[in-house]
Amino acid sequence: MHQLLTRETVAQALEGDPKRRQKEAIIATIMLVCAGFCILVTVGIVIVLLETGLDFFTHEFFQDASLLERALRQTLSAQELSSVDLSALISSSVRVENATGEIVVNFERATKDLPGVDPAQLQAAYEQLQQSTPGLVKFWNTFFDALTRFFLDNRWTPLFGSKRFGIWPLINGTLMVATVAMILAVPLGLLTAIYLGMYASKSVSGLLRPVVEILAGIPTVVYGYFALLYITPIIQRLNPDAPIFNVLSAGIMMGIMIIPTVSSISLDAIKAVPRALQDGAYALGATKMEVVLKVVFPAAISGILASIILGVSRAVGETMIVTIAAGQQPVSYGQTFGSALAAIFNPVQSMATMTAFIAQVALGDAPAGSIQYVTLYVVGLTLFMMTLLMNLLSQYVSKRFREVYE
């Protein structure tokens, strides 16, 4: 220690070796990059879904369709217009492959059921419109056409010859499976949480809790197998009209799978209810059931609600069970109000969900840029929005309605 102790040398000694500090800074940056990577993943998902998903709303299919619709409206008389299903007519005649493999509007097919209309005349009107319409108007018409079909049509058949793009049948199927699942998972999950949190001895709950968690760890393809091969035959024995692929059996298995999602978060909420609150009720002469239902349950309601919302979110995003057991047929509503109402709420039928549709298209290997490929992402976007909304809601509920006890 021959160095002079000046202000500078002390400061230098305290700052440490510059090489070592540099190394520390580099490592800290690497860790930051790792954490930042997660944001990149989210951004990636959002960009991919938005980029390709929004392509749906500007796809050539709808450009051709909106032009053909205007051409038909010009060439057809009012009486002819009212006699044909314009939407179906257009869907089946735009973007069809012709003999030489080009993708064109098939005017012969468009006028097949219209004996009074000459295909050449329609084509002339179409081409004239195509040239005379300014680009911006064309874009807006395309966008508007796609938007209308997506939200206002009531059929989903983008993989068929006559393409229809109403998203509601898929959302209907998704919510129906989720409803069946939650009808099972909410009561069973809450009873499980109450039993483990209030009744079971320490050793029993220590044993049972991980066993219940196993239900969430079973691969979903196994649940799909159970639903299709073991549950569906039971349903068919009770109701001989039940189809092989049906929402009920998929929903039942999904409900079993979701029990731990509901029970585990609810259990944490129940355990967080202070002992003094319960003792107060016991002191007033309440039985254990009354304490559970009238004291513990209301106090834990924020966690319980959050767990239920999270369960719904899991049900909505689940893929393999519904792909295997609920079928790939989007629900169709029929012509009358009564048949539509029956179709909406009937669980003993085949109903494609959003996830099942994604799996179906992915299996078919749709070429990039085609209308099928684009629908894949617009459905994905819808699914993402729904689950994101529910996850945020779940977090909000558990924060907002939490009772804080000192």
Place this chain on the structure above:
Amino acid sequence: MTTINFSQSADSRFVPKLQQRNQNAKIFEYVCLVGTLVGLVVLTLLMLRTFADGIPRLDWNAIRNYPSQTNPQDAGFRASLLGSLWVLVLTVGFALPIGVGAAVYLEEYAPKNRFTELLELNISNLAGVPSVLYGLLGLALFVRLMRIGPVVLAGALTMGLVILPVIIVASREAIRAVPLSLRQASYGLGGTKWQTISNHVLPYAVPGILTGTIIAMSRAVGDAAPLLVVGGLVFVTTDPNLFARFTVLPLQIYFSIAQPQAEFKTLAAAGIIILLVVLLALNALAIYIRNRYESQ
């Protein structure tokens, strides 16, 4: 505020009805117990049926042979078992370093500010994104944009993203459980932050991180949806490598279920038994690691 009026007539006065209420309470307890057991009993029954259906089909050929579209009696799970193994190893190779790095940042480095809040919110939301959407990301990004194609590498990258939040959450918990005194002792001896983390915090947190990683691994083995979207359901009769098309165990089970012949359903049952054995082994390993380190 309700006030109790003690001078009310006798029939509106509080009647304890103790016997009735105690009986209800007893019934309620049993209802709760039954509710807890329903799911487990159903699962057990379904498992037993699957075992009854699948065990006769289970022999060495079921593991050794390649799949077959025409001859379910001789078909085996060799290609998909190896595919699962490849995907699993690569997945963990990608996700573990990044996941642990992110966890270390959030627990040890992150200042309390808006960015950190955003990171935490982001991770909890990532954990809630349906896995099939990761498949769509993988399809657009790895398979098409990067032109890797629907091969093992693309599948593993996609699966790595799926399990990343699981690893981060588990690692954070493990790191948080490291006592503060350990860090302070290291700082007291003049250790830098990284020396403290690498020599004291991480070794102490290893069992927790490993347990979490194995749980994430069992998710990667069982989850079929993202790989289905990426293109993992193909008929392969060769052993996989990094740039070969591949399939995995749950997807070959799905393929077998989708076939009309009854022999394929039996094959699916056998595949399910193999899959469950793999998962059981993984979880047993996790429990073994936890117990071993806990006793030390």
